[in-house]
Amino acid sequence: MKILILGGDGYLGWPTAMRLSARGHEVAVADNYLRRKLCKEEDTAPLFEVPDLYERVRLWESLSGHKVRVFIGDLTQWDFMEEVFKSFSPEGIVHYAEQPSAPYSMLHRRAAIINTIQNNLLVTSNLIYAVKEFCPETHIVKIGTMGEYGTPNIDIEEGWLDVEYKGRKQRFLYPRQAGSLYHTTKIMDTDLLWFYVRTWGLRVTDLMQGPVYGLVTEETGEDELLMPFFNYDELFGTVLNRFVVQAVIGYPLTVYGGGGQIRGYLNIKDTLNCVRLSLENPAKQGELRIFNQFVETFSVNELAEKVQRVGQILGLKVEIKSIENPRVEAEEHYYNPSHTGLIELGLKPHLLTDEVLSQMIETVIKYKENINKDAIFRGVKWK
Amino acid sequence: MKILILGGDGYLGWPTAMRLSARGHEVAVADNYLRRKLCKEEDTAPLFEVPDLYERVRLWESLSGHKVRVFIGDLTQWDFMEEVFKSFSPEGIVHYAEQPSAPYSMLHRRAAIINTIQNNLLVTSNLIYAVKEFCPETHIVKIGTMGEYGTPNIDIEEGWLDVEYKGRKQRFLYPRQAGSLYHTTKIMDTDLLWFYVRTWGLRVTDLMQGPVYGLVTEETGEDELLMPFFNYDELFGTVLNRFVVQAVIGYPLTVYGGGGQIRGYLNIKDTLNCVRLSLENPAKQGELRIFNQFVETFSVNELAEKVQRVGQILGLKVEIKSIENPRVEAEEHYYNPSHTGLIELGLKPHLLTDEVLSQMIETVIKYKENINKDAIFRGVKWK
Numbered sequence: 001m002k003i004l005i006l007g008g009d010g011y012l013g014w015p016t017a018m019r020l021s022a023r024g025h026e027v028a029v030a031d032n033y034l035r036r037k038l039c040k041e042e043d044t045a046p047l048f049e050v051p052d053l054y055e056r057v058r059l060w061e062s063l064s065g066h067k068v069r070v071f072i073g074d075l076t077q078w079d080f081m082e083e084v085f086k087s088f089s090p091e092g093i094v095h096y097a098e099q100p101s102a103p104y105s106m107l108h109r110r111a112a113i114i115n116t117i118q119n120n121l122l123v124t125s126n127l128i129y130a131v132k133e134f135c136p137e138t139h140i141v142k143i144g145t146m147g148e149y150g151t152p153n154i155d156i157e158e159g160w161l162d163v164e165y166k167g168r169k170q171r172f173l174y175p176r177q178a179g180s181l182y183h184t185t186k187i188m189d190t191d192l193l194w195f196y197v198r199t200w201g202l203r204v205t206d207l208m209q210g211p212v213y214g215l216v217t218e219e220t221g222e223d224e225l226l227m228p229f230f231n232y233d234e235l236f237g238t239v240l241n242r243f244v245v246q247a248v249i250g251y252p253l254t255v256y257g258g259g260g261q262i263r264g265y266l267n268i269k270d271t272l273n274c275v276r277l278s279l280e281n282p283a284k285q286g287e288l289r290i291f292n293q294f295v296e297t298f299s300v301n302e303l304a305e306k307v308q309r310v311g312q313i314l315g316l317k318v319e320i321k322s323i324e325n326p327r328v329e330a331e332e333h334y335y336n337p338s339h340t341g342l343i344e345l346g347l348k349p350h351l352l353t354d355e356v357l358s359q360m361i362e363t364v365i366k367y368k369e370n371i372n373k374d375a376i377f378r379g380v381k382w383k
Numbered sequence: 384m385k386i387l388i389l390g391g392d393g394y395l396g397w398p399t400a401m402r403l404s405a406r407g408h409e410v411a412v413a414d415n416y417l418r419r420k421l422c423k424e425e426d427t428a429p430l431f432e433v434p435d436l437y438e439r440v441r442l443w444e445s446l447s448g449h450k451v452r453v454f455i456g457d458l459t460q461w462d463f464m465e466e467v468f469k470s471f472s473p474e475g476i477v478h479y480a481e482q483p484s485a486p487y488s489m490l491h492r493r494a495a496i497i498n499t500i501q502n503n504l505l506v507t508s509n510l511i512y513a514v515k516e517f518c519p520e521t522h523i524v525k526i527g528t529m530g531e532y533g534t535p536n537i538d539i540e541e542g543w544l545d546v547e548y549k550g551r552k553q554r555f556l557y558p559r560q561a562g563s564l565y566h567t568t569k570i571m572d573t574d575l576l577w578f579y580v581r582t583w584g585l586r587v588t589d590l591m592q593g594p595v596y597g598l599v600t601e602e603t604g605e606d607e608l609l610m611p612f613f614n615y616d617e618l619f620g621t622v623l624n625r626f627v628v629q630a631v632i633g634y635p636l637t638v639y640g641g642g643g644q645i646r647g648y649l650n651i652k653d654t655l656n657c658v659r660l661s662l663e664n665p666a667k668q669g670e671l672r673i674f675n676q677f678v679e680t681f682s683v684n685e686l687a688e689k690v691q692r693v694g695q696i697l698g699l700k701v702e703i704k705s706i707e708n709p710r711v712e713a714e715e716h717y718y719n720p721s722h723t724g725l726i727e728l729g730l731k732p733h734l735l736t737d738e739v740l741s742q743m744i745e746t747v748i749k750y751k752e753n754i755n756k757d758a759i760f761r762g763v764k765w766k
Contacts, residue, residue, distance in 0.1 A: 078492070109461070113508045121504060121571075125496045152555070154548040161558070163546055165537040168717070172535070175544070175555035177577070184578045188571040192500075194560070195567045199711045199765055328582045334551070382582055 002026045003279060004088055006075055006127065007096030009053050010035050011228045012143070012212065012271055016094060018219035018226065019272040020279070021066035028069035028088045029053060030080075031097070035229065035236070038104065038115065044233040044375050047215075047245065047367045048224050059225055076122035078129075085134040092279040093131070095142045097123045098189075102147070102180035103380040104235045112181050120185040121192070128196050139203045139282035141275055144190060146210045146264050146294060146337065147183035148176045151330050156337035159206065159290025179329050180382070194288050201286035205278045210264035210294030212271050213240035213352070215363060222363075228268065233375045240265065240303055242376070244357075247311040247318045248364045249371050257325030259301035262335040264294025267350040277345040291341040295349035310357045328382045385409045386662060387471055389458055389510065390479030392436050393418050394611045395526070395595065395654055399477060401602035401609065402655040403662070404449035411452035411471045412436060413463075414480070418612065418619070421487065421498065427616040427758050430598075430628065430750045431607050442608055459505035461512075468517040475662040476514070478525045480506045481572075485530070485563035486763040487618045495564050503568040504575070511579050522586045522665035524658055527573060529593045529647050529677060529720065530566035531559045534713050539720035542589065542673025562712050563765070577671050584669035588661045593647035593677030595654050596623035596735070598746060607750075611651065616758045623648065623686055625759070627740075630694040630701045631747045632754050640708030642684035645718040647677025650733040660728040674724040678732035693740045711765045 003020050007013045008029020021027045031053060039045060051059065057068045069088060073080035075097050098120040099105065105116040124142075131138055149156045152175075161174045173194055176187045193204050220226045231237040232245035234254075243253045266274075274293050283289035298306075304320045311318040325331065343349070350356065386403050390396045391412020404410040414436060422428060434442065440451045452471060456463035458480050481503040482488065488499040507525075514521055532539045535558075544557045556577055559570045576587050603609045614620040615628035617637075626636045649657075657676050666672035681689075687703045694701040708714065726732070733739065 078496075109512045113461075113505065113512065117504060117508050117575075118501065121500060122496065125500050129492045129496065153553045154546060154551040161546070161548070163537060163544070163548075163558075165544070165546075168537040170536045172558035173560065175546075175558045176574075177556065181578065184574050187574050188504075191559075191567050191570050191574070195564065 001091045001279065002089060003092045003094065004084065004090035005029045005094045005096065006123065007031055007098065009033055009229065010096055010100065011230065012268065013096045014056060015217045015219065015228050015268060016272055016275055017068050018060055019217065019276060021068055022064060022219055023276060028071065030071040030073065030075060030084050032072065032074040034099065034119065039231065039236060042235055044231060044235050045372065047230045047232055047364065047370055048227070050227065050229050051225055056226065075126060076119055078126055081126040081130045085130045089135060090138055092282065093127070093138060093140045094275055095124070095127055095140060099182065101236050102182040105180055105182035106382050107380055116182055116185055121188060124189045124192055128192065128202065131202060132200055137203070137285065139205065139279065141205045141207065141278045142189065142193060144206045144208045145183055145186050146208045146292060147178050147180070148187050148190060148208060149174060149337070150177040150179055151333040151335055152177070153334050156292070158292050158338050158341050159208070179327065197286060197288040203283045203285050203287055205283045205289045205291065207274060207278065207291055207293040209271065210266055211238040211240065212266055212268050213238060214268035214360060217269050217272060232371065234378045234380065239300065243304060243307045244360055244364050245371055246376060247307050247316050248361060248368055249373060250317055251373060251376055252319040252321035253304045253307060254377060255300050255304050255320060255322045256327060257322065258331035259304065259322060260299050260332040261329060262297050262299045262333070264292070264297045264337055264339065265352065266293065266295045267352070267356065269350050270295055270347065273347055274342050277342060277347060281345050292337055292339040293342060294339055296351060297335060306352070306357060310354050311361060314358060314361055326379055326381045384474045384662065385472060386475045386477065387467065387473035388412045388477045388479065389506065390414055390481065392416055392612065393479055393483065394613065395651065396479045397439060398600045398602065398611050398651060399655055399658055400451050401443055402600065402659060404451055405447060405602055406659060411454060413454040413456065413458060413467050415455065415457040417482065417502065422614065422619060425618055427614060427618050428755065430613045430615055430747065430753055431610070433610065433612050434608055439609065458509060459502055461509050464509040464513045468513045472518060473521055475665065476510070476521060476523045477658055478507070478510055478523060482565065484619050485565045488563055488565035489765050490763055499565055499568055504571060507572045507575055511575065511585065514585060515583055519583070520586070520668065522588065522662065524588045524590065524661045525572065525576060527589045527591045528566055528569050529591045529675060530561050530563070531570050531573060531591060532557060532720070533560040533562055534716040534718055535560070536717050539675070541675050541721050541724050542591070562710065580669060580671040586666045586668050586670055588666045588672045588674065590657060590661065590674055590676040592654065593649055594621040594623065595649055595651050596621060597651035597743060600652050600655060615754065617761045617763065622683065626687060626690045627743055627747050628754055629759060630690050630699050631744060631751055632756060633700055634756060634759055635702040635704035636687045636690060637760060638683050638687050638703060638705045639710060640705065641714035642687065642705060643682050643715040644712060645680050645682045645716070647675065647680045647720055647722065648735065649676065649678045650739070652733050653678055653730065656730055657725050660725060660730060664728050675720055675722040676725060677722055679734060680718060689735070689740060693737050694744060697741060697744055709762055709764045
């Protein structure tokens, strides 16, 4: 299948490109290096330098024999979106091309309005128009987030909610209520996609993903030149990745407030398989198919305790420190999200075992000298 | 009260400015004349030329003694938003500054992405940041639309829905599902405002307004120079305004499809009072207060029959013609929306009586020579 990955340079984009090309798909990636640019602006370098897309593609081809096409440009500009679609006619699209950080979206006005709202919505809008114009039967796999749902006091179903009210019934898109501006732009993406699915009959899979962890996939092996763009800072690092780096350098694990915040997590290897399974089993024309993409739920305290315990087995001294919560969020809440759709498609989950965590810590230890302690904590306040 | 009206040149903006200044409020208006520009581009002139804001303000002052301040510029640009807030510190804000047409938003890519999504969301985002930075206690009155709800098969409550599910309870923002891109950007506005109300404690009233009709208010009298920017075309004219103009020139009333589409309507005089009542009785800090702003529901067929009957009494020959529905919408549906909040605040509704309709037709007859038949119907298709 010809697959176009928008946002092909990011933490998930590049590993997805390798995974899909290793599976025999013909892959192209598009990116404007926004994540790299923002990391430079905010002085949050990744754990190790990663080559640019052209270099990684050359390296990957020399190792695997698989070619990946590269388009560098800004997908918020229609001209570039059009150019990509005219020279590569995708049969499947993965849309990762968004500013992906909740704390970054709360940093300041420019981060919020230009780099998050404008960036994310223009890419999604241009994509919708490109698919309509050039390939209306092409399946879009969009990365949403479990954060769109927030933490309601009732069960979270997969995308939809059947409401019975005063004796009548209606199925709604599950009501969404997010905890950051970034997550709110993902809700707005969902609003847009759902409108054009109903109106133009687009075919879309929206993956409500939980926080991802890990830096090694089947294709990276131990080769850091192929590993993902791995941030460990508060802005761009997801919580477990950050805790592991903190453990390695003896920086107390920063738990926000009570630490009772529960989320659904998954290994980056599972992300790649969820995306692949969605592409290989596409949504129907005129269908918005929604999957909740995570495999296990943990509270922040449970994650911190796991990292502490496994770190101590490896001889690290790991402290846990609760700090005043800079976010506006419930620290104790009901959380019971469903997640059966991807399992039914064939996902074989990787669980967060002690062995997995231990391998992750050992990989990070190799890069200990690169870690910039000052980048870890910024205290970006929601208010 | 010092009140800033964003979008002060539009169909509702200018009449609101007069209404509020006549009530003794200190009023400023801001606009970039986007509506006028789009009407020129699409060749959809209003029923009569209206003077620009500076001229109308001079005329209004000479007649009433009330001063209104004018800011001309583009609110999607932060610099201009900042300039307005620095030189006029509002205690209340009315936010009308959006591309307001559903069919226009479905016209082509530029109309959709640049003039609707980008325009509407950047104004709302800049407004949110301006209020946070310059006047966090200022009450925002935002014009939303009943169209955000769509036509669900259960009762539409005012903004919120109490869901009971598997023995647990949660109050959600009422799930929204709109019928055009324009209406979808209003949902996205609601997503944004609700996030920042929860996070920053903004105070916001969101008015879910139905289609408005009428061209005379308490302040316009019969003076066309003070009357609203009145479109009668398919792009920018609301349905009843359009039907009245069609009746006057013997153009068959264009009913889309079966004509069973039911909506909640209101007279422009009621819009002005709803906005005024909301401002004079503000939401609390940290509250998103939502009112459904309409006074009566009619199907399109009922509206057409009313116009036909009253038109015939006035000696007009009025035909009704059903055409293939260019929109994607239910033509027969359940519709039971609540609307008690504004009545409780003191709204005294103006109903669509034969007398009201007859006066409206007679006013339009005065401008019969101005009507451009070719502008009325464009057949903008949703698909």
